[in-house]
Amino acid sequence: MVQLKQIKLLTTEYNQFILITEQVMGLVRESNIKNGMVHVITKHTTTGITVNESLECLESDIEEFLTRLVPEHLPYAHARMLPDYGSTAGNPTGHLKAHLTGNHCHFVISDGDVLKGDAQDIYFCEFDGPAQRTVLVQVIGE
Amino acid sequence: MVQLKQIKLLTTEYNQFILITEQVMGLVRESNIKNGMVHVITKHTTTGITVNESLECLESDIEEFLTRLVPEHLPYAHARMLPDYGSTAGNPTGHLKAHLTGNHCHFVISDGDVLKGDAQDIYFCEFDGPAQRTVLVQVIGE
């Protein structure tokens, strides 16, 4: 059995970490799938999906860490006039932070429960906001 | 068909790379699933799952590399008094190394074989040990 839902997000910051654990858990419950897997995948290339502990201090550590590895001021090739766009691309750092973060996560569903460790929460990571974003949540199983 | 098992690990080092390939392969054989996928997911946020070649020199290169990107001495926000814990958090680097590493891997099962490249081994990565850890191994297919 396969069930597909979407989470729509309107991000408000340039870099932003948004918890989507509860929405994912709710979609798993609605699916009535008792044993299987939930796959969470972003549809964008300047965003990420990650699993980490839900603490504000950790969100700021991850954001500062990614900005330290991918500083804004470097001479990126993507920060230039793109004829196809008719404008200058300004989001090379978003693409690189997405490369480091990954664009999906998975959790096991067993006897109707999502088997999540106590500290595990699901974050949607915005690296080029504000923007309208879509996350696919697929539940597959029995 | 869905089969779920756990691997329990007691890690002994602060940062440690533990091969779990044989345990995962054994659980796939026990599942009697001949065509499908095995998903390997850690339940923790200061650990990782990665696929790389099993060589001691490479384990130390990965460990040194992650420590170079995430040094212990930086002023992380998470290294502070956390009222909910009643203590000072000391593991921001573990969370950041987990962010870079990822928390899962997958292998295809075909005709009863796990389709693993010759150099591919599965590592559980401890970034805040010693600790008791749990890895979920789900086999899904026919």
Next chain:
Amino acid sequence: MVQLKQIKLLTTEYNQFILITEQVMGLVRESNIKNGMVHVITKHTTTGITVNESLECLESDIEEFLTRLVPEHLPYAHARMLPDYGSTAGNPTGHLKAHLTGNHCHFVISDGDVLKGDAQDIYFCEFDGPAQRTVLVQVIGE
């Protein structure tokens, strides 16, 4: 239902980003699976699979970024005589770039369509070429 195919690639550069989106989409169409998931997994440990926007300037940004984080000249442990190989290993940077990049991606299949964001393309990433490489493409669903 489970369908498995392979993509064979002969890479020509030391570091190279090769688009495989069209090949993956074609294999999904051939599978006749209408609702499910496509899993794309490399069989190698000095390569990666990533999802990003298909732009030459972005490929060069990702390549330069990874080389900045994993420079060639550092004293890696893996760059030494390996008795089992009978030669000196020269690819520690390929393994570390693979660690950062990840070795797989997934896309949802719904009503016969692969639900890919407009900017999302699938890249095979070579970090130790030229070489003969194999990517597994599994389609699972109904």
